[in-house]
Amino acid sequence: MKNSENGTSDNRMNFLGWKVDIYIGIWVILLLLTLGEVILAFLPFPKMALALGLIAMAVYKAALVGWYYMHLRYEPRNLWILAICPLPLAFILVLAVMTEFGWLVG
Amino acid sequence: MSSAIPVGDSHSEDHHDLGFIRTYIFSTDHKMIAKQFLVTSLLFLALGGMLAAMIRWQLGFPGQPLPFNLGAILPDTMAPGGIILPEFYNSLVTMHATFMVFFALMPLMAGVFGNLLIPLQIGADDMAFPRINMLSFWITPVAGAIMLASFFVEGGAAGAGWTSYAPLSTSGEWTGVYLGQILWLVSLIVLGFSSITGALNYVTTVIAMRAPGMTWFRIPLATWSLFVTAWLLLLAIPILTGGLILLLLDQTIGTAFFRPEGSGEPLMWQHIFWFFGHPEVYILILPAMGFVSEVIANRSRKPVFGYHSMVVAIVAIAFLGWVVWGHHMFQSGMNPFLGMSFMATTVVIAVPSAIKTFNWIGTLWKGDIHFDTPLLHAVSFVALFVIGGLSGIFLASAPVDIYLHDTYFIVAHLHYVLVGGSLFGIFAGITFWYPKMFGRMMNETLGKLHWGVSFIAYNLAFFPMHNLGVQGMMRRIYDPNQYEFLQSLQSTNTFISKSVFVFVSVQVLFAINFFWSMRKGKKAGDNPWDSNGLEWACPSPPPHGNFAEIPIVHRGPYEYSYPGREQDFWPQNEAPVESFGASTKPEHKPGE
């Protein structure tokens, strides 16, 4: 019953031409991205651009974990819609309060 | 195991005799947990009422010793010679609101009715996670005990208001309350787990355990609103918990999240609190709206007017509730542009509220209205919610709020929605589902008397508070007579207090009725209100596992007075008679 639900049939992915276990493939991507982040963080880029770039990378990594390791990829669509529903709220809260201090500081 | 969850197998051991402890104390049966919640939260409600009476004593008769020789009971740190001290007054206000909001109304809404109604109305045998459900209840008395203990520690109970604005709440230096404030924080952090575990159960149960045929648009409105409320709990409470933890660290280990000495931001606490706080007020009223919809439809023997838009309105209110929190902070020094966006979103909430209000009235229209106690409470809810909602419109208008903010107008507004709205809604709910819970009817005469006196005394007590606010009387003040311009308001305050004493006293009738009927009430039968919901399709009180056989749902919950039927109700699970002919069947509506 489980197997059909989680669709283990396509458990391999194409990684630079090799067929590897999908979990291992994602693992390699995560590690490379982390390494990239650490290097990037110490390069002399403009601070804001760097911050945004790093956050984008982190979010991408987080999404990979959610999508593959937490199997959202194999779940019914409703579940991942449910899974992302608090994100807008989190976003609104942080952004609104930030504009508050932007106003005060500026 | 995918979608096919056989109903009835998840904890079949419960069908056996479980002995006293597991039946009454550590029960995993949702109905027993509902009753446990009911008794504890009514006790907290009574406590909150007592604290309110003391507040009103001070405001009505400032500087006079408390009656009934209470002064002899209370220690000198609270009320020497029976005269309430200012710091004790602040603790009274804070604890009144805390007990009412977190320990009375929230458990009454989600704890009692969430537990009682959700599984019964969707035709499940129990909650998805009965053990977590038990945990959810048992956390409440623990948290309550911590909160109660704070009265008895040195420095007294927390006194920074239920909003505990930083930096007042960050250090005992400002209030003289050290341990009390810490206990307040710890208690609410603990209580948060109760809400989250409860909400998790409700959400999962509604999503996954609906009986066959119980499509989304056949779910009764009480369950709908409890479901949406559970979402609000689930996503709002953790924000509060996080904030409380930061505040606790400021109090105890001297961090500076909210303390300006270390460049912390006091306003950030307000944002965190109200980001939770506004969804919270809808947590406190949405379920009541659900009960009222059920009661009005049932007692006027008519379908709910605009069932679909009622559902949409619940969801819309909940959704908008997330983006209006700033309306509590218009005068806090908030960015004025941000203030404007909050004003816009706030007034928009009037729209779904209007839909609900007018739909309730539409439900009464051309009905066959039976004046039983639940209906009287439900209609009072509508009448009073309108007042509270409309006073909210004044506050939503940021310029008018400049004047009205932190005056008694706010106190009037919040009690109209919370007492006139939520509490009357709860009375409607309790009187309506009491027979299902206890198998007996409540006494009608006592019930009507309680309703009548309550309704009048309530309005006499709280309506004049609007006028106090318009005259400029601030809230949370121990003695308004300190201000010359408020001295002329003393007679109004005294009148309000006297009305409150009537209101509080008459609640004794409810308590008597509640306990008396449990033993002596008329036997109820399965379906005393000729109702359609699945909860009425099982015995009163329902046995373990609820339904002898999984009910199958054939229609929506509000098929009252269906044309061509002899009976004026049509239970959701009643199998259609084949010979009835296709035309008489309520068809599936679009979206089902």
Added chain:
Amino acid sequence: MSDAVLATIDRTPEPGMGVFNKKLGMWVFLLSEVMFFTSLIGSYIILRYAHPDHFAAPGELLNVNLTAANTFLLICSSVSMVKAFAAIQQGDLKGLQRWLLVTILMGTAFVSVQAYEYIMLSHEGFLPGLADYTAHAGGPLYGATFYVMTGFHGAHVSLGVLALIFVYIRALRGEYTVADHEGVEVIGLYWHFVDLVWIILFTIVYLI
């Protein structure tokens, strides 16, 4: 489907999300966790935005290399967790046990490294409190937000390790099978979530 037909055959509950209850429950719980971490991480972002001078540049105070290694550990533990689940999906009980053990060990290692980091930092005078704060970087907000975020994350990892040990014991007793391994999947979700939070935390706390 006509009501009559419904009455006779379709006795299954309404479909809901199409996943089993425990999994749905765990997801719903994780959503509330998202909001909890939002309040902590959000406070950090806001305070940092309002008072940039309180915070040190990456590497100035915090040991990025050590934590990068620690991040590596946690990511590895996530892959071992998912391998454990994949193993029992195939009915490979031995594989499940092996991968679970690896996960537990790496989780423990993560917490230990974090404890070590805390000790080092506190020796340097990097503390959360206003009064006992001596590290030169900026002001007390840095320490306070740092310890709260990483501390609550560490607590989540520790709880996860305890839960994993519980699952591991059950696995040793052979209580999971191809057909029944809900527990592994559910605890896996929690574990990956904690990893996911760390990925975000590592970037915004150590690298920005």
Added chain:
Amino acid sequence: MNLSWIMPESVSTFGPALDNLYYVILVITGIVFVVTEVVLVYFMIKYRHKEGRKATYIEGSSKAEWIWTSATAVIVMALAIYSKGIWDEIRHPDMFPENAYELNVTAKQYEWNAAYAGPDGQLGTSDDIMSRNQVHVPVDQPVIVNLQSEDVIHSFFLPQLRVKHDVVPGRVWPIWFEATQTGEFPLACAELCGLGHYRMGGTLIVHSKEDFDSWLSEMQIEAEDDE
């Protein structure tokens, strides 16, 4: 008993606009209130249970629902737009008057300390003139008050000037108003700030221009005498 819905007389330039808005809302909500409650009670009486009469099966009416939904939406949006105009007039940073008289008010548990520029014409210097629990301002001239707090949040509330603004420690919060009448008006603290919150009152004293100047010089002489 005072059950009035009329606000106390307003004595600031933006007061009347704010009051008007309040009365407009009062009338609108008053009408909505009366209509809904009357209809409610009427239905209750008219459709009370009578033997032999059955309820009419009505599931709703999309037309009626559209009408009241859009009517409510229009009314509240109009109110919001109306409110925004007045709000901007009072709070928009660009609306802060230029030729304003500026003073500092510092709140602390449980008193208000006002500081006025001394002979050097500068605020925040050692020759500032101080007054406790009294805020003196000239009439018919815009005044900017820089609000500060030494401890917790207080709220600077001048009921008759329709001024209320929280005083949050850690920052300076400028507000402005212009009094239109001379006299003494209450000043109150509107935010719970501890056990003495209820008695953290004061007075706003609005002088004519000449009186204000003479009061200032009187205070200067007093301060010099003290030295």
